[in-house]
Amino acid sequence: MTPRNAVTKALTDKTCKEITDLIFGYLNDTLSPSVRRDFKRHLRICSDCVNFLHTYKKAASVTRSIRPEEIPLKVRHNILDFLRGQMRKSGTDS
Amino acid sequence: MLAYRSMTDQNCSVEGLSAMPQMPAVSIFPSATARLNRKRKAEFDDTDLIERLKAGDEQALEAIFNRYSAKLYNVAQRILGEVADAEEVIQDVFWTAFRKAKSFRGTAQFSTWLYRLTVNAALGKVRRSKKNKEVEYEDYLPKFQQDGHHSVRPVVDWSDTLDEKYAERELQQLLKDALDQLKPVDKSAIVLSDMEGMSDKEIAVMLGLTVSAVKTRLHRARLFLRGKLAVHLGHSAA
Numbered sequence A: 001m002t003p004r005n006a007v008t009k010a011l012t013d014k015t016c017k018e019i020t021d022l023i024f025g026y027l028n029d030t031l032s033p034s035v036r037r038d039f040k041r042h043l044r045i046c047s048d049c050v051n052f053l054h055t056y057k058k059a060a061s062v063t064r065s066i067r068p069e070e071i072p073l074k075v076r077h078n079i080l081d082f083l084r085g086q087m088r089k090s091g092t093d094s
Numbered sequence B: 001m002l003a004y005r006s007m008t009d010q011n012c013s014v015e016g017l018s019a020m021p022q023m024p025a026v027s028i029f030p031s032a033t034a035r036l037n038r039k040r041k042a043e044f045d046d047t048d049l050i051e052r053l054k055a056g057d058e059q060a061l062e063a064i065f066n067r068y069s070a071k072l073y074n075v076a077q078r079i080l081g082e083v084a085d086a087e088e089v090i091q092d093v094f095w096t097a098f099r100k101a102k103s104f105r106g107t108a109q110f111s112t113w114l115y116r117l118t119v120n121a122a123l124g125k126v127r128r129s130k131k132n133k134e135v136e137y138e139d140y141l142p143k144f145q146q147d148g149h150h151s152v153r154p155v156v157d158w159s160d161t162l163d164e165k166y167a168e169r170e171l172q173q174l175l176k177d178a179l180d181q182l183k184p185v186d187k188s189a190i191v192l193s194d195m196e197g198m199s200d201k202e203i204a205v206m207l208g209l210t211v212s213a214v215k216t217r218l219h220r221a222r223l224f225l226r227g228k229l230a231v232h233l234g235h236s237a238a
């Protein structure tokens, strides 16, 4: 088999589309060993999928780095006041 | 009001994403074991508080508020985005917890229950709002040729240029805006997974979806967010 044919053969095992569908499982390490092998073999010969994977991971890491929305002190006080008021009311009702 | 909601498309799945044994070893996401230990500890500590809450102890409600309000506020505000302030949602959640405390059976699902109340209340608010900014994903998802190759080639790796091009603040804002364009359920899944470190199974319970539907939604949402960043950098989303 010529190298060119070898590349074509390996690429046809899984298409880039199929590889894209498998990224989630790959990153969570939930692919079966044989599928994982196919995935990695495809990446060895397909720079498009390597680049796609890098950018997918980057987007996920930026999402995870978003800082939590902090509860403003005033909002905390408002909610506690509301809850205390409601509890007092329900206490008098019963 | 804060009913547990079931989605209509919970059975959709992506090839290769179903029937997965759990146990992420080299996962880029937080370890499942660490998560479980943290959760068990929190639940153990809640037992006494829940008993007091059931007895109508007001101090217990304040203690529970102090324990969970920061986390729940973040979840609610992220899901709400620009739609509304999370204040009303959070106040309803804790008031509901107080009134319905007697209906808890055991402590195992207490934190889950609080999260679920929060997510459902925030989701309901987003869905009812005219400010909901969700967009069609199609333009930002990868495209493929008939033979399965990427339709726009070469695919550019812009992962390193992102930090060079944008200050951290700008990047965060960019992502927040993109998050707001996700379908509300997908946004909730992303918030619970990427910001709260919940497992796909926990998210499934929270959103009334199958685990495989959660995986599918998370994957599509991440593809969309990736596409938004790509387009912003002047590249093709494909």
Ligand SMILES: [Zn+2]
Pocket (backbone or CB within 6 Å): A015, A016, A019, A042, A046, A048, A049
């Ligand atoms: Zn490929």
